[in-house]
Amino acid sequence: MNQESDKKDTLEILLDESANLSINQIKGLLDKMNSAELAHSLESSPPKQRKLLWSLIDNKDEGDVLADLGDEIQQELLLDISNEELSEIVSDLELDEIVDILQQLPENRMKMILGKMSSRDRTRIEQALIYPEDSAGGLLNTDVISVRPNHSIEVVMNYLRAQDELPKNTDKIFVVSAEDLYLGELSITKLLTSDVNLTVKEVMETDITPINDNQDDKEVSTLFERNDLVSSAVVDKNKKLLGRITIDDVVDVIKEDADQNLLGMAGIAEDTFQPPARAARSRVFWLSMNLLTAFLAAMTINIFEDVLKEVFFLAVLMPVVASMGGVAATQTLTIVLRGLTLEQINSSNLSYLFKRELAVSILNGIVLANLIGLITFAWFGDITLALLISAALVINLISSGIAGIFVPIILRRFKQDPAIAGSVVVTTVTDVVGFISFLGLGTIFLL
Amino acid sequence: MNQESDKKDTLEILLDESANLSINQIKGLLDKMNSAELAHSLESSPPKQRKLLWSLIDNKDEGDVLADLGDEIQQELLLDISNEELSEIVSDLELDEIVDILQQLPENRMKMILGKMSSRDRTRIEQALIYPEDSAGGLLNTDVISVRPNHSIEVVMNYLRAQDELPKNTDKIFVVSAEDLYLGELSITKLLTSDVNLTVKEVMETDITPINDNQDDKEVSTLFERNDLVSSAVVDKNKKLLGRITIDDVVDVIKEDADQNLLGMAGIAEDTFQPPARAARSRVFWLSMNLLTAFLAAMTINIFEDVLKEVFFLAVLMPVVASMGGVAATQTLTIVLRGLTLEQINSSNLSYLFKRELAVSILNGIVLANLIGLITFAWFGDITLALLISAALVINLISSGIAGIFVPIILRRFKQDPAIAGSVVVTTVTDVVGFISFLGLGTIFLL
Numbered sequence: 001m002n003q004e005s006d007k008k009d010t011l012e013i014l015l016d017e018s019a020n021l022s023i024n025q026i027k028g029l030l031d032k033m034n035s036a037e038l039a040h041s042l043e044s045s046p047p048k049q050r051k052l053l054w055s056l057i058d059n060k061d062e063g064d065v066l067a068d069l070g071d072e073i074q075q076e077l078l079l080d081i082s083n084e085e086l087s088e089i090v091s092d093l094e095l096d097e098i099v100d101i102l103q104q105l106p107e108n109r110m111k112m113i114l115g116k117m118s119s120r121d122r123t124r125i126e127q128a129l130i131y132p133e134d135s136a137g138g139l140l141n142t143d144v145i146s147v148r149p150n151h152s153i154e155v156v157m158n159y160l161r162a163q164d165e166l167p168k169n170t171d172k173i174f175v176v177s178a179e180d181l182y183l184g185e186l187s188i189t190k191l192l193t194s195d196v197n198l199t200v201k202e203v204m205e206t207d208i209t210p211i212n213d214n215q216d217d218k219e220v221s222t223l224f225e226r227n228d229l230v231s232s233a234v235v236d237k238n239k240k241l242l243g244r245i246t247i248d249d250v251v252d253v254i255k256e257d258a259d260q261n262l263l264g265m266a267g268i269a270e271d272t273f274q275p276p277a278r279a280a281r282s283r284v285f286w287l288s289m290n291l292l293t294a295f296l297a298a299m300t301i302n303i304f305e306d307v308l309k310e311v312f313f314l315a316v317l318m319p320v321v322a323s324m325g326g327v328a329a330t331q332t333l334t335i336v337l338r339g340l341t342l343e344q345i346n347s348s349n350l351s352y353l354f355k356r357e358l359a360v361s362i363l364n365g366i367v368l369a370n371l372i373g374l375i376t377f378a379w380f381g382d383i384t385l386a387l388l389i390s391a392a393l394v395i396n397l398i399s400s401g402i403a404g405i406f407v408p409i410i411l412r413r414f415k416q417d418p419a420i421a422g423s424v425v426v427t428t429v430t431d432v433v434g435f436i437s438f439l440g441l442g443t444i445f446l447l
Numbered sequence: 448m449n450q451e452s453d454k455k456d457t458l459e460i461l462l463d464e465s466a467n468l469s470i471n472q473i474k475g476l477l478d479k480m481n482s483a484e485l486a487h488s489l490e491s492s493p494p495k496q497r498k499l500l501w502s503l504i505d506n507k508d509e510g511d512v513l514a515d516l517g518d519e520i521q522q523e524l525l526l527d528i529s530n531e532e533l534s535e536i537v538s539d540l541e542l543d544e545i546v547d548i549l550q551q552l553p554e555n556r557m558k559m560i561l562g563k564m565s566s567r568d569r570t571r572i573e574q575a576l577i578y579p580e581d582s583a584g585g586l587l588n589t590d591v592i593s594v595r596p597n598h599s600i601e602v603v604m605n606y607l608r609a610q611d612e613l614p615k616n617t618d619k620i621f622v623v624s625a626e627d628l629y630l631g632e633l634s635i636t637k638l639l640t641s642d643v644n645l646t647v648k649e650v651m652e653t654d655i656t657p658i659n660d661n662q663d664d665k666e667v668s669t670l671f672e673r674n675d676l677v678s679s680a681v682v683d684k685n686k687k688l689l690g691r692i693t694i695d696d697v698v699d700v701i702k703e704d705a706d707q708n709l710l711g712m713a714g715i716a717e718d719t720f721q722p723p724a725r726a727a728r729s730r731v732f733w734l735s736m737n738l739l740t741a742f743l744a745a746m747t748i749n750i751f752e753d754v755l756k757e758v759f760f761l762a763v764l765m766p767v768v769a770s771m772g773g774v775a776a777t778q779t780l781t782i783v784l785r786g787l788t789l790e791q792i793n794s795s796n797l798s799y800l801f802k803r804e805l806a807v808s809i810l811n812g813i814v815l816a817n818l819i820g821l822i823t824f825a826w827f828g829d830i831t832l833a834l835l836i837s838a839a840l841v842i843n844l845i846s847s848g849i850a851g852i853f854v855p856i857i858l859r860r861f862k863q864d865p866a867i868a869g870s871v872v873v874t875t876v877t878d879v880v881g882f883i884s885f886l887g888l889g890t891i892f893l894l
Contacts, residue, residue, distance in 0.1 A: 015795040036673035044791040046799035157639070166636035169677060171618060188635050189613035192604070225702070226483035228695040230616060230677055247694055248675040254698065255672070258705030259785065265712065266781035267774075272791050273799065276806035283778050284811050290774045291815060294767040295822055301763045308762055315755055315762040316748045319878070320741040322766065327714075327737045331730050334713035338706065344491040344719050348462035352493035352720065359723035364731050368738060375742055431766070 035064035063089045067097035072271040087116040137213040140243040143167035149201035169246040171230040264419035297431035304439035325396035325430030332404025361401035365394035392438035399433040482511035514544035519718040534563040584660040587690040590614035596648035616693040618677040711866035744878035751886035772843035772877030779851025808848035812841035839885035850876040
C-alpha cells in the first residue's frame with residue numbers, strides 16, 4: 001500500500017493542464033478526496049486552476065474545505081462567495097471553524113452574514129467572536145458532553161447509548177455543577193473499565209487544571225504536548241465550562257506556528273501559489289529594509305576610501321569577511337529564536353548561552369582564521385594580508401555571536417517578533433563590523 | 448489561572464544559580480513536575496546544571512523523562528548511565544520509546560542492554576529495531592486492544608470492563624481474524640452508542656486503510672492531520688496487525704520536522720544548550736562551505752580590477768547589489784522549501800511558480816531599482832552610476848528568482864536536503880551574478 005504516492009499522482013494529474021481533463025473527469029477525481037485532501041489540492045493550485053477546482057467541489061463539502069484552508073486562500077475565495085451562499089456554507093461547521101472564517105471578513109460583511117443566521121446561532125457565534133484568534137477561546141468548540149457528579153456510571157452509560165453518535169474526538173466527558181461550573185472530568189476509557197454502580201463523583205479526575213478561555217494558543221499547544229491530551233475543558237474566570245479544545249485544532253496551531261517561524265525568518269507572509277502582485281507586496285518591505293541597511297554598510301566602506309584606493313585586494317576580500325559574519329550570526333540567531341519559541345531561554349540561563357556563543361565564535365574563529373589565512377596567502381602571497389584577514393574574521397565572528405544573542409532578545413523585549421526583524425538587524429551588524437575591522441586593520445597595517 | 452507562567456517561574460527559579468537553592472528545595476520543585484516538564488527543564492539547562500538536575504530526578508521518572516528528551520540530550524545523558532541502570536530505566540517504557548533510546552547507543556552497548564532483558568522483551572524490541580527511525584514501524588506501539596468480528600458488543604464491553612485500565616489514547620479497538628489479520632476497527636464512542644446485541648462485524652468500520660509498517664513518518668503525520676486521527680492501526684505487507692501509532696507520537700514528528708527545517712536553513716543541528724565544542728562542530732562545516740563560496744565571489748570581483756581601480760565608488764556599492772540578491776533568493780528559496788515540505792509543488796504547477804517568481808522579481812525589481820537609483824544619485828550625484836546600479840539590481844533579482852526556484856528542486860532530485868544546502872548555493876549565485884552584472888556594466892559604461 002502506498003496511499004500517499006497515489007494521492008500525489010491524483011494531484012499531479014488534476015493540475016496537469018496538458019492532460020486536458022474533461023470537467024467530469026476532474027469531478028471524478030475530486031469526489032474521491034476528503035475535505036483535507038481537497039483543501040490541499042486548492043493550496044497546490046495556481047490561482048486560475050484554484051477557482052476552477054473550487055467551482056467543481058461538491059456544495060456539501062465547501063464548508064469543510066474552506067475551514068481546512070490557510071487564511072490567505074480563505075480570504076481569496078471568500079471574495080467570490082455571496083453572503084447568502086456563505087451563511088449556508090458555514091452553517092454546518094464547528095463553532096471554531098465558523099469563527100475562523102468570519103474573522104477573515106470585513107466588519108460589515110461579517111454583520112450581514114450573522115444577520116442571516118438564526119438568533120441562537122448568532123448569539124453563540126458572537127460570543128465566540130469576542131476572543132482573539134490566537135486565544136484558547138478562539139479554538140473552543142461547544143460540542144461537549146457534560147454530566148452531573150451524583151449520577152451513577154450506569155446512568156451515564158445509558159445516557160451515552162441513547163445518543164446517535166458522540167462528537168468527534170470525544171475521549172472524555174466533563175463533570176459540572178447545576179450552575180455549569182467545572183468540577184472534574186471522566187475519560188471514556190475510565191468509564192468503560194469502572195464498576196457501573198459507582199457514581200461519577202467517585203470515578204472522576206479532579207487534579208487536571210482546565211484551560212482558561214483567555215490563555216494564549218501557544219500555551220494551549222504546550223499543555224497538550226506536555227500532557228499528551230486529546231481534548232481539554234475550557235472555562236471562564238469563574239470556572240464555568242464554556243466548551244472544549246481538541247487535538248486536531250492544536251495540531252493546526254503547531255503547524256501554523258512552525259510555518260510562520262520559517263517564513264518570518266525570510267521576511268515573508270504568503271501562501272505558496274499567491275499571485276505575483278500579492279507575493280511581491282509580501283516581500284518588498286523586507287527587501288527595502290535590507291536596501292537601507294546595505295547602504296549603511298556601503299557608507300562604512302566609503303570611510304576607508306584611502307586604503308581601498310591604495311590596496312585594491314582589500315576590495316576583493318572585504319565581502320568574504322562580511323559574508324562569514326552574516327552566516328555565523330544567522331546560526332546564533334536561529335538557535336536563540338528556537339530557544340525562545342520553545343521557552344527554553346530565560347534570565348537564569350542567558351549568561352551561559354552568551355558565554356557559550358562567545359566560546360563557539362572563538363573556536364570556529366580559530367579554525368576558520370587558519371583556513372581564510374591559508375587561502376589568502378595562497379592567492380596573494382602576502383603574509384600581512386593573510387594575518388589581517390584572519391584577525392578581522394575572528395573579530396567579526398565574535399560580533400556575530402554577540403549580535404545573534406542580544407538582537408532577538410532585545411527585539412522581543414520591545415514586543416517585536418525577533419523571527420522577522422532579527423535577520424536584517426544581525427546581518428547589518430556583521431556587515432558593518434566586518435568592513436570596519438578588515439578595512440580598519442588594513443588602514444593601520446597596510447597604509 | 449495562569450499555569451504556563453507559573454511553570455516558567457518554577458523553571459527560572461530552578462535554574463537561577465544566584466538563588467542558591469538547597470538540594471531539598473530543588474527536589475521539591477522537581478517533584479511537582481510531570482515527565483514532560485522535567486524534560487523541558489533539562490533541555491533548558493546548561494550542561495552542568497543539567498547533570499545536577501538529572502541526578503535529582505526521582506528514579507521512577509527517569510525513563511519517561513529520558514523518552515521525552517531530544518536526541519542530542521538523550522545521547523549526552525546516556526553516557527553517564529550504566530548498562531544495568533539503563534535496562535532497568537527503560538523497562539517500563541512504551542516500545543517505541545525504548546527503541547528510540549536504544550537507537551542512540553553504539554551497537555555493542557545496545558546488545559549488552561538487550562542481553563539483560565527477558566527473552567520476551569528482547570524479541571519484541573529486536574523486531575521493532577529493524578525499522579528505520581523515520582518509518583511508521585519506528586513509531587508503533589504494541590499496546591493494542593483487538594477483538595474478533597463475531598463477538599457481540601456486549602461481550603466486548605464486558606471484556607473491556609474486566610481490564611484495570613485501557614492503554615493511553617485508546618480511541619478505537621481493532622478487529623482481527625484468528626490469524627491476527629486486520630479486518631476493521633471500532634471506535635470507542637461507536638461502541639458506547641451501539642446496540643449491545645449487535646456483533647462487532649455489524650458495527651465495525653472497514654473503509655479505513657491502516658498504515659503500512661514501512662511508510663515514511665512524514666506520510667504518517669499527513670494521514671493523521673488530514674483525517675484528524677487519534678490513533679491508527681499499523682499492519683505489515685500481509686495485513687497482519689502489528690500495533691498502533693498514536694497522535695502524541697505524531698505531534699512529536701511534526702515538531703521535530705519543523706525544528707529540523709528551521710535549523711537546517713541555518714546549516715546547524717544542535718540542541719539549544721549544547722556545550723561549545725559540540726555546538727562549534729555542528730556549525731563549522733556550513734561556515735567552511737560559505738568561506739569557499741565567498742572566495743568564489745571574491746574571484747569574480749578580482750576580474751574587474753581595472754574598473755574598480757578606476758571608479759572607487761563601485762567598490763563601495765557592489766555589496767549592496769549582492770546583498771539584495773541574497774535576501775530575494777532566500778525569500779524564493781523559503782517559499783519553495785515550504786511548498787516542497789507541504790508536498791504542494793509538483794511537475795504540473797512548477798511552471799506557474801517559475802513564471803510567478805520571475806514576475807515578482809521584475810515587480811520588486813522596478814520598485815527597488817527606483818529606490819536604489821534615487822539613493823545612489825542623492826549620494827554620488829552621478830546619473831550613469833544610478834542607472835547602472837538599478838539595472839544590475841534588476842538583473843540580480845531575476846537571477847535570485849531563478850536560483851531560488853531551481854536550486855532546491857535540483858538538490859532534491861539529487862537526494863540532497865534542499866533546506867541545508869540550498870541557502871549557501873543560492874547566495875553564491877546571487878553574489879556572483881550581483882558582482883558580474885554591476886561591475887560588468889561599470890566596465891562597459893564607466894571605463
